[in-house]
Amino acid sequence: MNEYEEIRNCLVEMKDLSALMVDLAFSSVMYNSEDIAEEVYLLEEKMDDLTLKVKKLTLRLAKKEEDPESLLSIIDLADINERISDAAYGIADIILRDIEPHPIIRKIMEDTEEELGRVRVHGGSVLVGKTLAQLKLPSKIGTRILAIKRGSRYIYNPGRADTIEKDDVLIAVSSDLDKLRELAGEEIEKEE
Amino acid sequence: MEEWDEVKVPKNVKDIFIEMKNTAELMVDLAYSAALFKEKEIAEEVLELEEYLDILNYHLMIRAVLAARNMKEAEQITSILQMARSIDEISNAAADLAKMVLEEKLHPLITEVILESEETIGRVIVSPESILVGKTLEELDLSTNAGVWVIAIRRGKRWIFDPDEDTKIMPGDILIGRGTKTALDYLKEVARGIIKVIRHE
Known part of the structure; x- marks a missing residue:
């Protein structure tokens, strides 16, 4: 892969991630989910790495370009995405810090009774190997999958053809997330 | 949307908030559309929305500051201000992309990035x-x-x-x-x- 292609791939990933981060950040606040807020924090670190990578690659590419200044907008686009992800982190941080958020922030979403969280898919789970079309999670257990984390990669807004694999982490919204946890083979801690 | 003085700002903090969030998200989408289609009119709309968002932010801050009656509430209100500032940052980033469109400074690679995302x-x-x-x-x-x-x-x-x-x-x-x-x-x-x-x- 040459520098040009590598830069393009990094920027595509950055654009996808920054959009996902904004979604997740607002969701973490709306559902008061520390879990998701932490996910945003981890993604923010990834974005920093990607930004640095794009900048370095662009400088290398500049050596070969007749008009190196034409590459400036590429660095600008990386910066724009990094700033959006920083802002997403700034939103999620409200949930992570010690001070309790203002009640109005909850009130913004008081109509929703949904829960948002991360669910890990275990080896023996019935979900493994099935597509979202087969599972029909929205109609069967009232659960929407916002993203699938597979290793360090994210599939966000997964489509009907996407298949669930062992060790996937599902980021999901549901009226009862325990149902998904059960299907995923997770031990459910009963609260007293 | 010519005169911002006549712009109606929602009355309560909650509605201003929702309006700010929606506006910032719309700005990002429009900024990428402007970049993809090289449409300066869309880019200009993004810059106008940026001004609108500043006004919303200003009204939100006034209401938030007024709402604090004691130390605990003031602490809680910092969360509102932090969120508003973050939304404003998203809108600034979108506006900068729109400005790049107006200045015709976009490298062709950017088009590929938008199409492949x-x-x-x-x-x-x-x-x-x-x-x-x-x-x-x-x-x-x-x-x-x-x-x-x-x-x-x-x-x-x-x-x-x-x-x-x-x-x-x-x-x-x-x-x-x-x-x-x-x-x-x-x-x-x-x-x-x-x-x-x-x-x-």
Whole structure:
């Protein structure tokens, strides 16, 4: 892969991630989910790495370009995405810090009774190997999958053809997330 | 949207907040549309929305500051201010992208990036035979039924930005939509009149 292609791939990933981060950040606040807020924090670190990578690659590419200044907008686009992800982190941080958020922030979403969280898919789970079309999670257990984390990669807004694999982490919204946890083979801690 | 003095700002903090969030998200979508299609008019709209968002932010801050009656409330209110500042930062980033479009400084690689990303932007031309014609966006509910968010409509020489639910689709409209490539391709077929039903899940 040459520098040009590598830069393009990094920027595509950055654009996808920054959009996902904004979604997740607002969701973490709306559902008061520390879990998701932490996910945003981890993604923010990834974005920093990607930004640095794009900048370095662009400088290398500049050596070969007749008009190196034409590459400036590429660095600008990386910066724009990094700033959006920083802002997403700034939103999620409200949930992570010690001070309790203002009640109005909850009130913004008081109509929703949904829960948002991360669910890990275990080896023996019935979900493994099935597509979202087969599972029909929205109609069967009232659960929407916002993203699938597979290793360090994210599939966000997964489509009907996407298949669930062992060790996937599902980021999901549901009226009862325990149902998904059960299907995923997770031990459910009963609260007293 | 010429005179901001006449702009109605929602009354309570909650509604201002929601308006700020929606505006910032719309700005990002429009900024990428402007970059993809090299449409300066869209870029200019982004800059106007940026001014609007500043006004919303100002009103939000005034209300937030007024609401604090003691130390604990003041501490809690910092969370509102932090969130407003973050939304404002998103809008600034979108505005900077719009400025790059106006200055014609975009490298061709940026077009490739927008087209290859998970959620991309597409132009959907509505033919007279399409079932979309004559229906409102509310009736069509394209985000649910097609996975596409309509962020702007080009009608003749005029732009309708952030069309509301009552907006009726007319033959010849060009819809600017955000969605995955699959979703946009599907809507294009519907708009061409090839697909005669719109799916309901």
